[in-house]
Amino acid sequence: MTQSLSSPKSFSPAAPQVKVWVRRLVWKMAIATFLLMAIGSATRVMNAGLACPDWPLCYGQLVPTQQMNLQVFLEWFHRLDAALIGVSAIALVGLSVWFRNVLPSWLPWASGLALFLIVFQGILGGLTVTELLRFDIVTAHLGTALVFFVTLLSIGACLSDFNGNSTANKLPWIGLTAAILIYIQSLLGGLVASQWALHQCFFRGDMCIVMNSHIIGVIPATLATLITIVVAWRTAALHPTLRILANLALMLVISQVLIGVATFRLHLQVAPLTVTHQAVGAALLGTLTLFTVFALRDRHSSNQFPKSKLT
Incomplete structure (x- = not known):
C-alpha cells in the first residue's frame, strides 16, 4: 500500500541530515537578525525611521523606485530583511513539526516561540511608523529583536554537536x-x-x-x-x-x-x-x-x- 503523503514518515531522511538542515537555517536566521538590528540602528541614526511614510508598503509600492534614496533604501531594506526572516521562521516551524519524529521534542515549541516573537516584532515595527517613532514602541521594538536573536542562538546552540x-x-x-x-x-x-x-x-x-x-x-x-x-x-x-x-x-x-x-x-x-x-x-x-x-x-x-x- 502506498504510504500517505501527509505523514512525516513518507519522506524521512536520516535524522542527522534533518538536524543539519534545521541548524543551518537557524544560524542563517540569527545572522540575518543581527544584520537587521544593525540596519535598524543605521535607520535611526540617519533619521530614516519615517522615510517610508506608510506600512507595510513603502509609498504604496513593494519597491519605491521613484522615491528611492539612501534614507528610503535603509527603511525599505530593513523591512525586506524582516520579511525574509519572518518567512524563514514559518519554514522553521514547518520543518520542526513535519520532522518531529526525528528532531528534539522541544524544537516545535521553541520554533513556535521564535515565530511568535518575529510576528510581534513586525507589529511593533508597523507601530513605530504609524505612531511616528514613539519612544516606548521603538525601545520595545529593539527589546523584542534582542529576545528573538537570543532565542535563535539558544536553539542553534542546543542543536549543535x-x-x-x-x-x-x-x-x-x-x-x-x-x-x-x-x-x-x-x-x-x-x-x-x-x-x-x-x-x-x-x-x-x-x-x-x-x-x-x-x-x-x-x-x-x-x-x-x-x-x-x-x-x-x-x-x-x-x-x-x-x-x-x-x-x-x-x-x-x-x-x-x-x-x-x-x-x-x-x-x-x-x-x-x-x-x-x-x-x-x-x-x-x-x-x-x-x-x-x-x-x-x-x-x-x-x-x-x-x-x-x-x-
Whole structure:
C-alpha cells in the first residue's frame, strides 16, 4: 500500500541530515537578525525611521523606485530583511513539526516561540511608523529583536554537536546573570537613542537622568561579564568552546566600553560609530547567550542535555 503523503514518515531522511538542515537555517536566521538590528540602528541614526511614510508598503509600492534614496533604501531594506526572516521562521516551524519524529521534542515549541516573537516584532515595527517613532514602541521594538536573536542562538546552540566534560559548575548561572545585565543595558541604550537623550542633555539640559542611567548601567553589566570571563579562565579542564566564547566576550566588552566612551565624547556625531556601538552590544549579548547555553549543556552532559530523540 502506498504510504500517505501527509505523514512525516513518507519522506524521512536520516535524522542527522534533518538536524543539519534545521541548524543551518537557524544560524542563517540569527545572522540575518543581527544584520537587521544593525540596519535598524543605521535607520535611526540617519533619521530614516519615517522615510517610508506608510506600512507595510513603502509609498504604496513593494519597491519605491521613484522615491528611492539612501534614507528610503535603509527603511525599505530593513523591512525586506524582516520579511525574509519572518518567512524563514514559518519554514522553521514547518520543518520542526513535519520532522518531529526525528528532531528534539522541544524544537516545535521553541520554533513556535521564535515565530511568535518575529510576528510581534513586525507589529511593533508597523507601530513605530504609524505612531511616528514613539519612544516606548521603538525601545520595545529593539527589546523584542534582542529576545528573538537570543532565542535563535539558544536553539542553534542546543542543536549543535557538543560533548561536554562536566566542568562548568556554576558558570551557566554566572553567564546568565551577565547576559541579563547586558540585555537591560541594551534596553537602556535603546531608550537613550529613541529619546535622543544624549543630545537633549548636552544641548538643553533635558533627559540627563535617562542618559546617566545608561552610563551607570555600564558598571554592573561590565563587572558581571568580567566575572564570567575570570571564572571561566580559572576553571580547570573547561571545554575549548567555552574558553573561546569567554575570550570573545572579553574582546567585545573592551571594544564596547571604548566605543561607548568615544560615542559619548563625540556627542553621537559619527553615525558609523553609533551603529557599531549597538552592533557590538548585540554581539556581546549573543556571545554570553551561547556561553550560557553551552555551559548548561556541559554541566548536564552526563544527563545528555538537552534530551533529544536523536540520542
